[in-house]
Amino acid sequence: ESGVDITVCFRPDSGVARDVLDLLREYESYSRRIKVSFVDPDRDLAAARELEQKHKVSEPDVVVISAGSRLRVVRARDLFAYRREPGAADGRGQRLFRGEQALSSAIYGVIQTNQPVVYMLKGHGERELDDFDRNSGYSGIERVLRRSSVHVEPLLLGEKGGVPRDADALVIAGPNHRFTQAELDFLREYLDRSGRLFLLLDYGADTGLETLLEAWGVRPGNDRVVGTTLAGNELMVTDYGAHEAVRALRNVTTLFFGPRSINPVLVEGAPDSRQADRPRVSVLAACSDRGWAETDFRQIPPRLDAADRPGPVPVAVAVERGPISGMDVDLKPTRLVIVGDSTFAANGALELGCNTDFFMSALNWLLGREELLDIPPRPPDLLRILMSRAQLDMIFWITVLAMPGLAVLVWAVVRWRRRI
Template identity: 25%
Template sequence: MKFFKKKQEEPAKEKRSLRQQAAMAVSALKGQPASKAVFQNGAMASVLTALVLVAVILVNLMVGMLPSKYTQWDMSQNGIYSIGDTTKDLLAGLEQDVIFYYLAQSGYESQSVVTFLDRYTQESKHLRWEQKDPAVYPTFAQQYGAENASEGNIIVVSGDRSKVIDSNDLYTYDYSNYYTTGSYDVLFDGEQQLTSAVYYVTTQDLPKVYTLTGHGEQQLTGDQESALNMQNIEVEDLALVSSEGIPEDAAAVLIAGPTVDYTTEDVQILRDYLSSGGKLILMSDSAASTPNLNALMADYGLTTLDGLVVEGNSSYHARGYNYYLLPQIQSHEATSGLSNLYVMLPYAQAIQTSELENVTVDSLLITSSSAYNKAAGYDMATTDKEEGDQEGPFDLAVAATKTENEDEGIESQVIWVSSVALLDQNVNASVGGGNDQFLLGCVSWLSGQDSSILIAAKSLSSDVLSVSAADAAFWGNLTTIVLPVICLIAGAAITIKRRRQ
């Protein structure tokens, strides 16, 4: 009978983590105690964790020191806080410091204005802004001649020049859809206001444009005068009948569609002004007869064809109205601000040019080659092309420069736009403000301004996502019931499969 010796039970091995087992193996190879290796491994992990935390803190501190334009993105639908290229170009050329003083009580400031001022002043080292609480500094605005400045206003200061931006001017209202939808749009105009103010306080000599009156001329609208003022161009009316001549401070003279011809004396005043280096913009009325004024333009080799221009290419006229022309915009300093915009000229005449030795003429607006001239004008029986109609293309707006005195370098400049309907605000609205932008570009070029500062306001509204009750219930059940149940079933199936393996 054999006796089998009972195998002595081995003590249960202590369960160890993979990291501990690896440490023990390494320590065995090095001849070190396992406990010491585990300790060293844990210490190393702690040091690495501390280093990572320090690195994260340092990175956050460094990022926090960067300007917000690099660390914060404008997520508003219409880019309210984004700075446009026109403003960036102006600010890049700043050579003097400009300070914005925002008059607002602490805790009651507009967050949108504060955010925009932060973004704006980061575009140049010469810009900064401060908030002044009227309750703490009740007489602060008086030192800048702004006794009537109220809370929310912004005082822009550079040297001894200053300008006050009214808080109400930071917002404009678009009523273009009011009669169809019953609603209007609120627009943020902060960039336009600040950029214009910076231009104003950093420019010593501001041009003045005189609009002539007394011959049935059309007057500029409030919006058009505001646009010129925002370009820092002063506008003033002038009646030749009561004036001895064009004032010496005139940067340019504007004539808008006179219905009565100028007298020979009036024309001589204009001719004397131009011969000394003057600037003139004429918007003529195709329904008016102005032979004396036309004679002045003939000094520059410019005349008009009798009748009205009709466009034969549907791409260059308003839908259904082939005499509401959408001319091709030519490259010129006066048209540089018309990128992605149209100009519309209803009831326009064709301008013809003759070569003169001391005059250069540039086309600004031209028709397509499919355009034709209806000599009967307003008495035309049809707008369709007929035999005998002169074919285009035609100039509708031109800029002419005449050398008055070559030795002294004196030049005069004129712009002729063959339709005063350029000023019609309904026409302007139909092309998204293109007509006003063209007017601003023409006046700016004549008055010697470097660039147009007409920046579109940005809508504060955003598109609303409307969801019906049925759709809301469907998506709610899908995200709160269906998808979680699918995840649970998928998880259970994976777990059961793994256990069976």
């Protein structure tokens, strides 16, 4: 019930202060519960000191969002993503403003009363949230989830006797050991009770999950998808499906690293596709028609041969089974997202392309947080310039009267000097 207080603590020369403040003023105009204030840490020393004492925030260039006892801090580095492009001079390409996404998620975090609980599976060589290695660790994902108001817990299926009842979603990131039959039964039972699964499955991994996925209309390929690349070891993806989970990712790039194909298949014996019991599989991301699924892992560099499958080849899919849209049934559908790569969400990869946005868009869809799905990263030059009536009047008088009048005055002075 409490209001949301937002303090923009940015140095004016930071290059982003005006954009952030203008965006938050729009938020303020839409809701009387949102109050926005600005603090210049170099000039408003008393206000900056009060902010530090009240919220324990000592660094500049942050947005502090609070509602009652709940607090979120959005830092300048969280407001941008980079779209990598071949030949980019700085190695990162175009800078995209994702402030609307970051700030909306933070506001959502302080006003919601219950955080979703996401379990990260362990015990099969999965990625670790406390691993800070750039190539293998998921400590960056842990920070992203915490910033997005998601509570994360590790999970060993054997210790818990299955997936806990309070699980809003289960993440299995990069398993490389086989699951036991008991563990597969635990996962099958979880999905049958409207579970939500985010599976990141690397090529070459033998996990025993294939039979389980086949029943949900998905078949991971024994291959590696290649195509448009920068350095030769990653796949640049800009082709997304029409699914709501990736609707906001138009014109941005996600970088996958040697992904396997994730293929929709017809489920034998399944009911008619119009019925709710049939899994509905949608492609989320695919290589372009210039890529292909490479079946010979020893071939360096890869070449498109007769045994390979030409693109577009899907590398990520979404699966849903349950009430069909338009049916008046109060049931929660089962949802899965399967991605043929876990390295794209590792610490170093999160700095590339819009990998963070792809990961969070998929997870938000699994969690049913639809209000956070339609906020795309965008170039800063698309931001609107907001001006008051007085400022617009001033621009009018300067351009219509002052500037032409100055030109006439200069002409008159020059003419007068020539006469004398």
